[in-house]
Amino acid sequence: MSSTPQKRALRKSPAERAAEITEAAREIALEAGLTALTLRNVAARVGVASGLVAHYQPNMDALVSSTFATIVAAETQEVAGLLSQRPGPSERLGLLVDTLLDNSRLDVTAIWVEAWTLGRRNEALAASVREQMDAWQKVFQGVVEDGNATGAFNVSDAAAVAWQILGMVDGLNAQALVRWDGVNDRGTHLARAVEGMVGAAPGSLASKPGA
Amino acid sequence: MSSTPQKRALRKSPAERAAEITEAAREIALEAGLTALTLRNVAARVGVASGLVAHYQPNMDALVSSTFATIVAAETQEVAGLLSQRPGPSERLGLLVDTLLDNSRLDVTAIWVEAWTLGRRNEALAASVREQMDAWQKVFQGVVEDGNATGAFNVSDAAAVAWQILGMVDGLNAQALVRWDGVNDRGTHLARAVEGMVGAAPGSLASKPGA
DNA sequence: TCTCCTGTTGATCACACGATCAACAATGCT
């Protein structure tokens, strides 16, 4: 008769409570998407009244937007960190391509796709999406420019090529979200395509490090 | 005092009324997305009570699903029709790439992206999405296989490469949905990438027919 | 002209959403 008899949530500092809410929002978004970010949903996860969530956020659009930014920025930084450990531009670009095969990031991909359409009705989210896309593009652009300097690549417009590769990766990831089967050598095929774009020698972007 | 005084919609045959409803749904989806497909929204467009829309559809999930299929299948057939007018595989693949630059299809792209996430909670829609993706993939696969037979391309796994190209096109289109600026020569870059994938000679996929 | 058949209405239900706010109570300070 008393499964969760905790009548009242214990009082916490604003900073601590705010952190709980954003963390709960992050978890919910990763598990069930940005659409599942409702006042009552987040409140239930924290173990708190719905009004409290509203008290800590100007409105739900803002929470959706900031949650998206938190999740996506973390991924960008994580991958960027992995990149810096690779010796040269070819190895770095190859690593980025291999990220495609890593289905452990499908939950983040789902959030990307959701944000693209949700941004249509949530201006704050739309701004975050553009911001985070720019961040990703700069990661790619840096690698391409490095390769240009080294001579490994030969690209006239590094920014444009970076946008292109980003778009391809996003598209293939989104495809894997719906159709995870049917395609085997995604890494190899994409590596060949990217080689064509950056003017690298065929096979220079090692897809599978184990080979 | 009487802007739309039509008290009662005139009686029509079931087939005619059903066609009106599906057509209204198509228009709404193209203008405001699949999310805007509500009972009252569709009913208002037809000029009819909301209950009538429900009467002609088993449920809204089905209407969303069929509307998606209608819109997307029409685009696939339209582009496939354009393809058949081109002489050889290289020209056909080049045309497919140029379709990317055609921003007149952005409304359909928006529906694609929306369907990818909506399919998470609408099983009927998810099935339609997979079906329509297969249809698109077959279009690409046909072109690739033709090129293989002609000798213009050199691809070991045509199906996989077709999936890859489709994913790239989707990704770049989705990107254009959010970030329409910043990239100029999308066609050229993608053409170079695809050339790398199918083993075609560089420049053989003419991006801009005017050149 | 009368009578059914059936296309159509619109009120209604249950539910979920964001947002608001007076009332409450835990906590730290005096």
Add this chain to the structure above:
DNA sequence: AGCATTGTTGATCGTGTGATCAACAGGAGA
């Protein structure tokens, strides 16, 4: 110990959704 600050509650409002169904009325056939 008493008090004031403030974190917290939960009922409430307005809106929107899909779905249901008894009642209505247009129109074709007798």
